[in-house]
Amino acid sequence: MSEALGIIWRRVLTGALTVVGAITLLFLLIRFVPGDLASILYGPRVTDALRASLAERMGTDQPLPVQLVLFLSHAVRGDFGINVISGRPILDEILGVLPNTLALAFSALGLSLLIGFPLGALAAVRPGSLADRILGVLSVVLITTPSFVVAILLLLVFSLALDWLPVAGAGTPGDPVDQLAHLILPTTALAVGWIGYLARLVRASLLEVLAEAHVRTLRAYGVPEWRVILIYALRPALIPVVAILGMALGDLIGGALFAELIFGRPGLGTLAYNAVVSRNFAVVQATTTVIVLVYVTANIAVDILSGLIDPRFRRTEGEAAR
Amino acid sequence: MTSDFSRRHFLLTSAAAGLVPFALGLPAARAAAGGTVTLRLGDDLSNLDPAYRVGTVEGNILRAVCQQLARFKPGSLDWEPDAAKTITQNSDTEIEFELNPGQMFHGGYGEMTAEDVKFSFERFTKPDKTGAMVPYADDFAALDHVEVTGTYTGKLILKNPAPAIWTIGICDASGTILSKKAFEALGDKVATQAIGTGPYLFKEWKAREHVILAANPDYKGADTAPFAELTLKPIVENRTALLALMAGEVALTETDVTAEDELAKAKANGIETLKIDGIDYTWIAINVQKGPLADLKVRQAIRLGIDVQSILEGAYGGKVGRANALLAPALLGYWADAPVYNRDPAAAKALLAEAGQTGISLTFTCLNDAISQATAQIVQANLAEIGITLTINAIDPGAYWAMGSGDASKDLDLTLIPYTSKFDPGFQTQWFVSAQVGVWNWQRWKNAEFDTLHKEAGSTLDKAVRQEKYVRMQQLLDESASCVWITHGAHLFGYAKTLKPVMLPDGTDWQLRDFAPA
Numbered sequence: 057m058s059e060a061l062g063i064i065w066r067r068v069l070t071g072a073l074t075v076v077g078a079i080t081l082l083f084l085l086i087r088f089v090p091g092d093l094a095s096i097l098y099g100p101r102v103t104d105a106l107r108a109s110l111a112e113r114m115g116t117d118q119p120l121p122v123q124l125v126l127f128l129s130h131a132v133r134g135d136f137g138i139n140v141i142s143g144r145p146i147l148d149e150i151l152g153v154l155p156n157t158l159a160l161a162f163s164a165l166g167l168s169l170l171i172g173f174p175l176g177a178l179a180a181v182r183p184g185s186l187a188d189r190i191l192g193v194l195s196v197v198l199i200t201t202p203s204f205v206v207a208i209l210l211l212l213v214f215s216l217a218l219d220w221l222p223v224a225g226a227g228t229p230g231d232p233v234d235q236l237a238h239l240i241l242p243t244t245a246l247a248v249g250w251i252g253y254l255a256r257l258v259r260a261s262l263l264e265v266l267a268e269a270h271v272r273t274l275r276a277y278g279v280p281e282w283r284v285i286l287i288y289a290l291r292p293a294l295i296p297v298v299a300i301l302g303m304a305l306g307d308l309i310g311g312a313l314f315a316e317l318i319f320g321r322p323g324l325g326t327l328a329y330n331a332v333v334s335r336n337f338a339v340v341q342a343t344t345t346v347i348v349l350v351y352v353t354a355n356i357a358v359d360i361l362s363g364l365i366d367p368r369f370r371r372t373e374g375e376a377a378r
Numbered sequence: 379m380t381s382d383f384s385r386r387h388f389l390l391t392s393a394a395a396g397l398v399p400f401a402l403g404l405p406a407a408r409a410a411a412g413g414t415v416t417l418r419l420g421d422d423l424s425n426l427d428p429a430y431r432v433g434t435v436e437g438n439i440l441r442a443v444c445q446q447l448a449r450f451k452p453g454s455l456d457w458e459p460d461a462a463k464t465i466t467q468n469s470d471t472e473i474e475f476e477l478n479p480g481q482m483f484h485g486g487y488g489e490m491t492a493e494d495v496k497f498s499f500e501r502f503t504k505p506d507k508t509g510a511m512v513p514y515a516d517d518f519a520a521l522d523h524v525e526v527t528g529t530y531t532g533k534l535i536l537k538n539p540a541p542a543i544w545t546i547g548i549c550d551a552s553g554t555i556l557s558k559k560a561f562e563a564l565g566d567k568v569a570t571q572a573i574g575t576g577p578y579l580f581k582e583w584k585a586r587e588h589v590i591l592a593a594n595p596d597y598k599g600a601d602t603a604p605f606a607e608l609t610l611k612p613i614v615e616n617r618t619a620l621l622a623l624m625a626g627e628v629a630l631t632e633t634d635v636t637a638e639d640e641l642a643k644a645k646a647n648g649i650e651t652l653k654i655d656g657i658d659y660t661w662i663a664i665n666v667q668k669g670p671l672a673d674l675k676v677r678q679a680i681r682l683g684i685d686v687q688s689i690l691e692g693a694y695g696g697k698v699g700r701a702n703a704l705l706a707p708a709l710l711g712y713w714a715d716a717p718v719y720n721r722d723p724a725a726a727k728a729l730l731a732e733a734g735q736t737g738i739s740l741t742f743t744c745l746n747d748a749i750s751q752a753t754a755q756i757v758q759a760n761l762a763e764i765g766i767t768l769t770i771n772a773i774d775p776g777a778y779w780a781m782g783s784g785d786a787s788k789d790l791d792l793t794l795i796p797y798t799s800k801f802d803p804g805f806q807t808q809w810f811v812s813a814q815v816g817v818w819n820w821q822r823w824k825n826a827e828f829d830t831l832h833k834e835a836g837s838t839l840d841k842a843v844r845q846e847k848y849v850r851m852q853q854l855l856d857e858s859a860s861c862v863w864i865t866h867g868a869h870l871f872g873y874a875k876t877l878k879p880v881m882l883p884d885g886t887d888w889q890l891r892d893f894a895p896a
Contacts, residue, residue: 090780334775334776
């Protein structure tokens with residue numbers, strides 16, 4: 057138990073360092089991009105005094121190290137400051153859209169697993185069969201089809217031709233059915249690539265496990281095939297799948313931007329994108345911090361989950377600590 | 379796993395796919411029936427303070443929620459009293475008004491008085507709490523002060539004669555009358571709450587999801603709100619908005635002018651098209667202080683070397699008209715006889731030879747949107763034929779507009795510039811005066827006569843005199859060959875046939891309070 061806690065502690069510590077490092081890097085990168093908020097917002101109307109006023113309100117008139125320290129010290133208290141354009145607390149703006157993005161990313165991940173995993177398993181238990189070959193082609197098609205093409209096709213079919221699902225928005229707040237209806241198409245568009253990828257990963261992983269000596273031994277002992285697959289092969293086959301989930305979630309949160317744009321959904325991606333375009337540094341820093349936090353947290357969770365599934369992981373971690 | 383997605387890919391793919399519903403004769407718009415209507419906003423709100431508003435979206439909402447002393451008549455540049463019972467120009471520098479009594483601000487902030495007018499307008503003439511003038515200070519640059527003469531009466535005292543104060547100040551969003559009491563009570567929240575006396579009240583703003591305007595039951599004017607509620611839904615992508623229109627989720631959207639043919643095909647499905655020629659201006663600025671471009675003959679050669687018609691066809695799908703001068707046909711000062719420079723490579727080469735210039739290499743700076751880049755490529759090909767090598771520098775808006783400070787424009791050669799306009803021509807000519815060199819005059823062209831005319835035309839009330847002066851200013855610009863005019867643009871709207879939208883003649887200013895069921 058103490059060994060497991062030690063592993064978790066090390067993971068959290070590494071994660072915290074990663075977050076600080078990533079935030080610092082992003083903080084510096086955005087500062088080297090030319091342009092300022094006042095000029096973008098007001099174009100020819102901007103004056104030097106207005107430019108200076110906005111810079112002062114954003115704190116960008118301070119030396120870079122001071123800005124960074126101030127930002128980090130406030131961020132740990134959950135204070136991202138005020139959006140100088142809208143006058144609203146940035147945290148409120150983020151919290152207003154974060155559920156939409158998380159709902160989209162997690163539902164896309166769930167859908168990918170729900171469809172990709174059984175498809176991969178099905179292909180692995182019947183290698184070389186017609187189903188395997190069809191699934192092989194299908195998974196490549198899913199991986200290689202750009203998500204925005206899928207998004208448009210889905211809109212044309214399910215929103216326009218069939219009139220089953222809405223085109224744009226995130227649904228009426230407080231109406232879960234409406235919100236779910238608004239989630240279906242973007243989730244599907246976002247998940248398509250990962251369905252194909254997970255199907256191929258599960259197939260390859262399960263085939264590898266099924267070819268191992270302990271499986272041959274089980275079969276030689278006359279253990280029923282369903283039991284061999286479900287009890288003895290699937291669990292080790294899960295390890296690479298679980299390992300990839302953290303990365304998948306990060307990718308889906310990043311990819312949510314396109315879905316938010318095409319489906320007109322409010323979300324963290326569009327908030328961050330607009331902030332970058334307008335050089336609204338405070339909002340850029342805050343949104344990227346949240347994205348990094350979600351990504352790192354997901355990867356820590358995945359590492360812990362991997363440890364629970366795979367004893368070799370715990371052993372390696374333990375040896376590394378010693 | 380990250381898809382190589384770009385807006386260009388999206389538009390190209392969806393343009394093809396977008397034809398499918400029309401071919402199939404699919405859904406009909408159905409959003410405008412009844413007492414509520416949903417309209418698409420191209421962007422979300424940013425700041426509802428009239429002095430700090432960021433775009434036309436805020437202005438459109440402010441004019442529906444707040445009243446002005448006078449407002450533009452529906453679809454017209456003529457004005458009529460709004461909050462004022464009477465408003466008259468007593469002299470070149472004095473405008474007198476009397477408010478209608480009993481005009482109550484939303485949210486219990488009391489009755490509108492002349493003190494509110496004074497407060498609302500004089501904010502533009504003084505530094506704000508940070509010491510900076512508000513971004514829209516120029517809209518009331520001519521205002522000296524507002525003299526309150528009674529509860530409902532007052533006078534606008536001007537520093538100098540200023541015809542522009544009517545179109546840019548009083549009748550535009552800067553002229554919306556705020557509640558002094560509400561402003562002081564709300565503090566910074568005025569950015570997110572509009573308190574007015576207009577036919578609609580600002581009911582709800584859920585960031586990036588919707589804005590809801592509801593009919594104001596206390597509105598005293600004759601033009602009561604035609605809808606019980608207006609829902610404004612931000613959808614950034616034009617193509618998505620078009621699909622939402624087809625699916626009946628929104629009753630009106632602006633879209634790319636290149637979608638005109640698509641919209642026409644949707645007429646059978648209950649969708650109407652409205653196209654309004656723009657008053658904005660996009661041009662190629664030639665830096666008259668930079669190397670070979672300082673030679674007038676080189677600039678004239680460039681002007682003759684560029685095929686503007688090809689740009690309109692290639693970059694705008696042939697859906698916008700050509701500009702031949704700074705001011706659009708809808709504006710005072712329009713120069714109807716402006717010369718049209720058709721491409722003449724032989725004459726351009728001859729001019730370069732006369733100038734003794736060969737092997738010129740220049741940079742073409744533009745924004746990184748699809749239209750700008752397509753324009754840049756056409757210009758690059760055009761100028762290559764006359765022996766000028768062009769390097770395209772397409773940059774994002776942040777870096778692009780930053781060139782308006784620190785004299786950054788001194789390094790530019792050719793620059794494609796898109797500017798928005800106001801209804802007074804002086805708003806457009808102000809960027810071309812000598813004092814703007816190093817700021818927004820990226821041609822870096824200076825002309826004393828132009829400067830004088832700009833000043834005189836801006837303080838003359840006689841329309842005929844102003845017309846003459848603005849035409850002369852455009853002639854001077856033309857003689858300088860520092861600008862290659864491309865287009866004044868156009869605005870294309872698709873809307874449900876059950877809706878009657880009303881826009882001002884620029885296409886960007888929506889008169890939401892006049893939208894009605896058809």
